[in-house]
Amino acid sequence: MRASTALSPDYALPRTPQARANRILRGLLEEALFGLPFLDSRLLQELLAGKEGRRAEALVLAGLRKSPVLAKTLLPLPLPPAWREAAEEGARGDLRVPLFPELLAA
Amino acid sequence: MALEAARLREALKRMVPQPTDYVSFDGARAWTSGMVEVEIRVGEERLAPVALPRKFFLDLLEAAEGEVRLTPEGQRLRLEAGGFQAELLTAEAFPQPLLEKAEDPAFRVGEGFLEVMESAFPLGKKLTSHQGKVLVEAEEGRVRVVATDGYRLHLHTLEAEVFQEGAYLLPAQAEGALRALEGELTFHRAWGGKALVAVAENGRAGFPLAEGGFPSYRNALPSAPPLGEVEVERRALLQALKRALAVAHPENHPVRLRADGEGVRVEAMGEGFLPLSEELLPGRGREEVVVNGRYLVDALEEVRKEEARILLYSGPGVPLVEVGDEGFYGLIAGLRPPKDAAGQG
Numbered sequence: 001m002r003a004s005t006a007l008s009p010d011y012a013l014p015r016t017p018q019a020r021a022n023r024i025l026r027g028l029l030e031e032a033l034f035g036l037p038f039l040d041s042r043l044l045q046e047l048l049a050g051k052e053g054r055r056a057e058a059l060v061l062a063g064l065r066k067s068p069v070l071a072k073t074l075l076p077l078p079l080p081p082a083w084r085e086a087a088e089e090g091a092r093g094d095l096r097v098p099l100f101p102e103l104l105a106a
Numbered sequence: 107m108a109l110e111a112a113r114l115r116e117a118l119k120r121m122v123p124q125p126t127d128y129v130s131f132d133g134a135r136a137w138t139s140g141m142v143e144v145e146i147r148v149g150e151e152r153l154a155p156v157a158l159p160r161k162f163f164l165d166l167l168e169a170a171e172g173e174v175r176l177t178p179e180g181q182r183l184r185l186e187a188g189g190f191q192a193e194l195l196t197a198e199a200f201p202q203p204l205l206e207k208a209e210d211p212a213f214r215v216g217e218g219f220l221e222v223m224e225s226a227f228p229l230g231k232k233l234t235s236h237q238g239k240v241l242v243e244a245e246e247g248r249v250r251v252v253a254t255d256g257y258r259l260h261l262h263t264l265e266a267e268v269f270q271e272g273a274y275l276l277p278a279q280a281e282g283a284l285r286a287l288e289g290e291l292t293f294h295r296a297w298g299g300k301a302l303v304a305v306a307e308n309g310r311a312g313f314p315l316a317e318g319g320f321p322s323y324r325n326a327l328p329s330a331p332p333l334g335e336v337e338v339e340r341r342a343l344l345q346a347l348k349r350a351l352a353v354a355h356p357e358n359h360p361v362r363l364r365a366d367g368e369g370v371r372v373e374a375m376g377e378g379f380l381p382l383s384e385e386l387l388p389g390r391g392r393e394e395v396v397v398n399g400r401y402l403v404d405a406l407e408e409v410r411k412e413e414a415r416i417l418l419y420s421g422p423g424v425p426l427v428e429v430g431d432e433g434f435y436g437l438i439a440g441l442r443p444p445k446d447a448a449g450q451g
Contacts, residue, residue: 095360095441096439099426
């Protein structure tokens with residue numbers, strides 16, 4: 001059986017909103033940590049398409065608000081305005097105090 | 107010519123894969139070139155240098171035991187091991203623009219340096235905007251390795267023979283290059299001070315120095331007397347912290363250390379800093395602090411002393427937690443209490 005990756009012809013988008021949201025967050029982390037392009041990708045557009053995509057986006061926003069560490073990690077990315085607002089809100093919940101704030105500026 | 111298969115195999119595994127994953131080989135040395143250059147000694151007899159696909163070469167050697175015979179035949183390299191024979195297509199060997207340009211030695215350190223870098227680089231890499239840089243300062247008789255992820259600072263001090271004092275910003279890519287080497291290292295400047303070449307018993311590694319700056323870490327070091335302290339047996343504290351981390355809130359892993367007349371209490375904190383567990387250890391001290399338990403464990407694992415002495419200082423809104431011994435200094439900012447924590451902070 002061939003491996004199913006985002007580039008292979010038999011790749012199928014995650015079906016449920018939660019699975020799509022997980023895939024979106026993983027893609028954002030990969031871009032933030034390793035520089036792998038995701039925000040401008042066709043894959044992201046497809047993950048956000050349709051009713052399942054809109055629900056997935058709502059879950060992504062909830063995830064950003066809920067996790068300060070995730071939010072702070074993703075803030076340096078060129079996020080869409082609503083996502084940035086959710087990440088900023090989430091980051092405010094970060095209880096860590098930086099020793100070197102200049103390193104953490106977006 | 108004949109080589110020990112195990113020695114050659116080990117060298118190929120230590121190579122830092124470059125985008126093309128080819129390794130150059132001349133019978134006595136194997137080397138890679140690219141962002142970093144790594145060269146490892148594998149034998150004594152030299153051949154005309156060639157480049158080979160590293161993964162295929164390694165796969166052919168995986169089952170070989172004892173000696174392997176290598177014979178160049180035009181644009182191929184014949185490999186014979188036991189009853190097995192294979193040929194690999196070769197290409198022109200890569201130059202070593204960095205390793206060949208090593209200048210005078212800057213400093214020499216023992217094998218403890220490589221152990222220190224194994225914890226310093228991962229700490230620096232936790233902060234992507236910082237690009238995983240690690241600062242190495244060479245001054246009379248010692249070398250200091252400085253790493254930070256923005257929230258904590260680790261300083262390792264090692265004895266060294268210093269020929270030229272200076273500060274060197276190592277990029278994240280240097281981690282893989284240095285991991286290929288063993289034993290005592292002598293660092294040489296290269297490219298007019300813009301790169302370093304490390305020479306070890308088993309080979310050499312070269313890498314350009316990182317650009318940009320490093321935080322003025324000395325400004326973060328406490329200068330006022332401590333507010334409090336906690337003294338407890340290090341191993342017992344580590345074990346208690348690990349138990350607390352199993353239940354502490356997964357965001358920031360808050361753990362409170364509190365020294366009172368009875369001993370040292372280690373409390374796992376949940377959401378809103380509600381205490382979830384408490385463990386009392388023999389110890390002494392005064393004051394308390396809530397700190398990221400994982401950060402404290404990482405720092406305590408670098409300390410060698412049996413007794414852990416944790417000092418608390420006034421910091422930017424929260425106490426600063428200092429842990430260390432002669433060779434290691436760790437500084438961690440405490441956690442600020444959540445706004446809605448009832449009765450806390």
